[in-house]
Structures are given as C-alpha cells and as structure tokens.
Amino acid sequence: MSKKALFNTSGSSISSFSTVLGSTLVLTMLGVLFIFLLVANAITQHFRSQLTVQVMLKDNAPEEQVLDLKKKIEGEDYAGSVLYTSKAKAAEIMQQELDEEFVDFLGYNPLPASLDIHINPEFEQLDSLSGRLAALEKNEWVREVNYEKGLLQQVNENIAKWGIGLLMIGALFLIIAVVLIVNTIELAIFSQRFIIKSMQLVGATHWFIQKPFLKRGLWYGLISAIFAIALISAILFFFREELKDVVTILMTGSRYLVMVGAIVFTGLMVSWLATAYAVRRFVKLRQEELY
Amino acid sequence: MENEVVIHLEHAQIQQNENVVLRDVNLKVHSGEFIYLIGRTGTGKSSLLKTLYGALPLRKGKGLCCGYELHNIRERQIPYLRRKIGIVFQSFELLTDRTVKDNLLFVLKATGWTDQKAMDSRIQSVLDLVSLEDKSYKMPHELSGGEQQRVAIARSLLNTPHLIIADEPTGNLDPATSLEILNLLLAISRSGTSVLMASHDYATMQKFSSRIIVCENGELRESSDISTIVSEST
Numbered sequence: 001m002s003k004k005a006l007f008n009t010s011g012s013s014i015s016s017f018s019t020v021l022g023s024t025l026v027l028t029m030l031g032v033l034f035i036f037l038l039v040a041n042a043i044t045q046h047f048r049s050q051l052t053v054q055v056m057l058k059d060n061a062p063e064e065q066v067l068d069l070k071k072k073i074e075g076e077d078y079a080g081s082v083l084y085t086s087k088a089k090a091a092e093i094m095q096q097e098l099d100e101e102f103v104d105f106l107g108y109n110p111l112p113a114s115l116d117i118h119i120n121p122e123f124e125q126l127d128s129l130s131g132r133l134a135a136l137e138k139n140e141w142v143r144e145v146n147y148e149k150g151l152l153q154q155v156n157e158n159i160a161k162w163g164i165g166l167l168m169i170g171a172l173f174l175i176i177a178v179v180l181i182v183n184t185i186e187l188a189i190f191s192q193r194f195i196i197k198s199m200q201l202v203g204a205t206h207w208f209i210q211k212p213f214l215k216r217g218l219w220y221g222l223i224s225a226i227f228a229i230a231l232i233s234a235i236l237f238f239f240r241e242e243l244k245d246v247v248t249i250l251m252t253g254s255r256y257l258v259m260v261g262a263i264v265f266t267g268l269m270v271s272w273l274a275t276a277y278a279v280r281r282f283v284k285l286r287q288e289e290l291y
Numbered sequence: 292m293e294n295e296v297v298i299h300l301e302h303a304q305i306q307q308n309e310n311v312v313l314r315d316v317n318l319k320v321h322s323g324e325f326i327y328l329i330g331r332t333g334t335g336k337s338s339l340l341k342t343l344y345g346a347l348p349l350r351k352g353k354g355l356c357c358g359y360e361l362h363n364i365r366e367r368q369i370p371y372l373r374r375k376i377g378i379v380f381q382s383f384e385l386l387t388d389r390t391v392k393d394n395l396l397f398v399l400k401a402t403g404w405t406d407q408k409a410m411d412s413r414i415q416s417v418l419d420l421v422s423l424e425d426k427s428y429k430m431p432h433e434l435s436g437g438e439q440q441r442v443a444i445a446r447s448l449l450n451t452p453h454l455i456i457a458d459e460p461t462g463n464l465d466p467a468t469s470l471e472i473l474n475l476l477l478a479i480s481r482s483g484t485s486v487l488m489a490s491h492d493y494a495t496m497q498k499f500s501s502r503i504i505v506c507e508n509g510e511l512r513e514s515s516d517i518s519t520i521v522s523e524s525t
Contacts (some may be wrong), residue, residue, distance in 0.1 A: 198384045201344070202376035202446065206369075206400035 013061055022184040023224030023271060024231070026177040031232045031263045033173050035250060038259065040162055040251045047155050051119040051132060053147040056112045062143035069141060070115055080118040087113045112143055181274040185217060193282050206283050214272060214281045221271025225264040293482040295322040296355070297454045297485045298343060303352030304348045305338050316352065316511045318504065320487065321454065325480035327496055328489040329520065330506030336489040339506065340456050344376050345369035357453045374402050377447025381462035383439045385431040391442050392427040398449050421475060437468035444475055455479060457488040461495065469495050493517060494512040
C-alpha cells in the first residue's frame with residue numbers, strides 16, 4: 001500500500017490520524033494493563049516459590065523407604081525440589097546454628113529426619129494442596145507435615161481476588177478498545193460510504209470491497225501497536241528510577257518481548273475485527289440508508 | 292444475440308420496502324433495443340431500474356434480467372448480475388478518490404481481470420469510444436459534467452454488458468451535452484447492447500424516436516408517440 005493511499009485516501013488523512021491516535025491510546029492502556037498482569041504474575045510466582053512444606057519422618061523410617069517416598073513426592077505436580085535431611089544432618093545443622101554440642105549434652109539426637117518440599121511455582125491448584133498434604137501425612141513413615149497454612153491460604157485468596165479483578169479490568173479494557181476502534185474506523189469509513197456503494201454498483205463482490213479496507217485496518221493496527229510500544233517504553237525509560245521494580249521484572253526473561261507481541265497481536269486483531277464489522281455494516285446498507 | 296431477451300418481467304410487483312410502486316408489470320426487452328422510460332417523479336422509474344439491477348428485491352411476480360432470475364436471486368449473485376449490466380446515473384457515481392483510468396481499472400479488477408496488458412487495452416478502447424482517450428490521468432473533479440458522464444458510460448461498457456441501465460443520465464447536463472450523451476447511448480444500442488434509459492428530457496427524445504415505456508398511476512404502459520406525452524405533460 002502506498003504512503004499516499006495509506007494516509008491520504010479521499011482526503012481522509014484526518015480520520016486516519018484520529019484512527020491511529022485512538023487505537024494507540026487504547027493499546028497503550030492495554031499494554032499498561034498487560035505489564036500489570038506480568039508484574040502480578042511475577043509476584044505471585046515469587047510468593048509461590050517461597051512456600052515450603054516440611055515432612056517430618058518417623059525415627060524408625062528406613063532410609064530406603066524414605067528415599068522411595070522422596071522419589072514419589074518428586075513425581076507430584078505440586079513439588080518443585082525435594083531436599084532430604086537425615087537425622088544426623090539435621091543435628092549437624094542445628095549444632096552449627098547453636099554452636100553447642102547439644103547431642104552430647106542430651107545424650108541422644110531428638111531431631112527427626114525430614115523432607116523439605118519447595119512448592120512448584122507453576123502449580124495452579126494451590127487450594128487442593130491441603131488435601132493432598134493431609135494424604136501424605138497418612139504415610140506410615142511420616143510423623144507430621146508442617147507448612148504455613150496461613151501463608152498458603154493468603155496466597156490462594158490473593159490469587160483468586162487479583163485474578164478475577166484483573167480479568168474483569170482486562171475484559172473491560174478490551175471492550176472499550178473494540179468500541180473505540182470500531183467507532184473511529186466507522187467514522188473513517190462513513191466518509192467513503194458512497195464510494196463503497198459505487199463499487200457495489202459496478203459488480204464488485206463484498207470481499208473485494210472489504211479487502212483494501214481490511215488491509216488498511218491492519219496497517220493502522222500495526223502502526224498503532226508500534227506507537228503504543230514506543231510510548232510505554234518511553235514511560236518505562238524516563239521513570240526507570242520510580243518504576244525500578246517493574247522495569248526489573250519486565251526485563252527478566254522474555255517478558256518485555258511477550259508484552260510487545262501481545263500489543264502487536266491485539267492491535268492487529270482488534271483493528272481487523274473492527275474494520276470487518278464497520279465495512280460489513282456499510283456494505284449491507286441500502287442506497288437510501290446512506291443519507 | 293439479435294433477438295435474445297435481455298429483460299422479461301411477468302406480473303412483477305415493484306416495491307420500495309412495503310410500498311407498492313408499480314403493479315402487474317409486464318415487459319420484454321430484446322438485445323439491441325433502445326427504450327425510453329418516462330414518467331413523473333415518484334412514479335417508480337428508479338424503483339423499476341433498481342429492481343432490474345438487484346438493489347430492490349422482486350417479491351411478487353417473475354423477472355429475468357441478463358439471464359438471472361430476479362425473483363430467485365441470492366445476495367451473493369447480485370455482483371455477477373451487475374457485471375452483465377452497465378449502470379449510468381445522473382450523479383455519475385464515479386470513485387472520486389482516483390483517476391479516470393483507476394476508476395476503470397477498479398471495475399476490471401473487481402470483475403476478475405488480471406492481465407495488465409489486456410486491462411490497459413480495454414480501458415483505452417472504451418475511452419476511445421467515448422472520446423476521452425486523453426483524459427485517463429484526470430481526477431473526476433477535474434472533468435466537466437459531460438465528461439464525467441462519458442467516463443461513467445465508458446465504465447459501463449468495460450465488460451461488454453448485455454444491457455445498459457441509464458437513470459436520467461442527462462439530468463445534470465446542458466442540452467448540447469445531453470444530445471452528445473444520447474447519441475453515444477444510441478450508438479451503443481446499435482452495436483447490440485440494449486439500453487433502458489429513464490429520462491425527463493422530452494426535447495432530446497423528440498429528436499431520436501424509439502420505444503417508449505411510461506410509468507403512470509402505479510402501472511407500466513407502452514406509448515408510441517412522444518409528442519402526445521409532451522403535450523399532456525405541458
């Protein structure tokens with residue numbers, strides 16, 4: 001598509017500008033929300049990775065059975081890493097911490113062997129964890145299972161609360177985006193409604209008429225997405241001190257690229273859908289309805 | 292092609308939404324015929340033409356236009372019906388955002404042409420026919436009314452139509468230019484394409500007598516004498 005066709009078709013440079021501007025602002029809003037989601041997800045994962053379950057073993061548990069149990073737990077989807085601490089190792093650690101030969105003093109080692117389970121941060125069904133740990137507690141070599149029920153419950157509640165909240169805000173933003181983009185594109189196409197009718201009168205099919213508009217819609221979507229990414233990146237750059245944690249989280253792994261991809265995909269998809277809807281409306285109009 | 296029936300309406304009812312405009316319309320048009328369609332404003336001329344090119348549905352009666360059954364036509368068939376009809380309007384209906392050549396090119400591309408050389412050659416030949424061979428690079432607003440109408444006629448000829456429907460093509464033109472346009476349409480009909488022309492321009496019609504169809508009192512009737520109609524209308 002030529003530059004002229006893109007920006008100055010039928011003197012519609014103003015409506016092209018307003019379409020791109022409107023789409024850019026909406027995509028920027030969606031981008032900010034997406035960053036929020038990414039940060040919230042990173043924080044949730046951090047909390048999850050802090051969750052540790054300690055499985056205290058009975059003193060008479062044979063090491064072979066304990067290692068079998070460790071292997072079994074490692075096979076569970078909720079388990080990240082599982083660390084086995086024998087009675088002797090536990091005493092050694094305790095002695096180092098207390099700087100005192102407490103085993104000699106007591107005459108026996110009161111500490112049990114244990115398995116420390118780090119919960120897999122990717123594990124989603126935290127609410128089912130209590131039940132599964134209760135089942136583990138029934139194992140004949142397990143004395144008790146310790147974990148911070150309060151923390152687990154809090155993480156569960158927060159995930160549910162934030163998840164629903166963010167989902168609702170996301171859906172609302174998406175609806176606003178679609179409505180705004182449909183409106184701006186409809187306004188842009190409104191000025192070309194008679195041209196669309198002329199095209200129909202010479203025997204052009206609906207698809208043939210829609211094609212250039214859809215192509216242009218995709219261009220606008222792409223340009224708007226690029227502007228939105230530039231705007232968000234500029235905000236993150238200029239406020240890098242104030243948004244230090246957000247920038248750090250965003251620059252970890254491929255999160256920034258995921259955000260860029262999500263904005264480009266949303267821009268293209270929303271523009272395509274909005275353009276298709278708007279053009280279809282005008283293509284279906286009867287001649288007398290154009291006035 | 293000489294005696295081929297291009298339009299055949301049997302007991303057709305022409306209506307705009309729920310309002311019946313013309314009742315029990317029976318009409319047969321053969322290839323190469325030139326027909327004037329006359330009648331006062333609001334008597335149903337445009338509605339009849341719209342029904343023929345699929346802009347209004349034919350809900351009652353039977354109709355055949357360029358091989359398509361109007362009473363059975365599906366929406367997706369309408370573009371293909373229109374490719375067999377050239378439509379010329381009083382207001383030209385050119386694509387104002389592109390040059391004359393691009394207007395014509397658009398029609399060819401929209402109707403399935405792909406060979407650039409063949410398209411260029413076809414555009415050149417229709418522009419020659421309407422004597423606008425040197426105006427292909429102009430934008431519509433840079434042309435006079437008569438020239439714009441000739442572009443519209445050139446556009447209607449691109450796909451060698453069976454029928455040209457002209458809805459008051461001289462309505463916006465001065466008498467001399469009107470005569471030129473009428474001459475052009477007559478020449479086209481002599482080459483075998485039927486022309487159905489709605490008009491109020493009785494003065495021009497008197498110069499070239501032809502078959503006349505009158506829309507009056509919700510009916511369609513044939514008339515043989517333009518002078519009587521002119522005297523009745525004055």
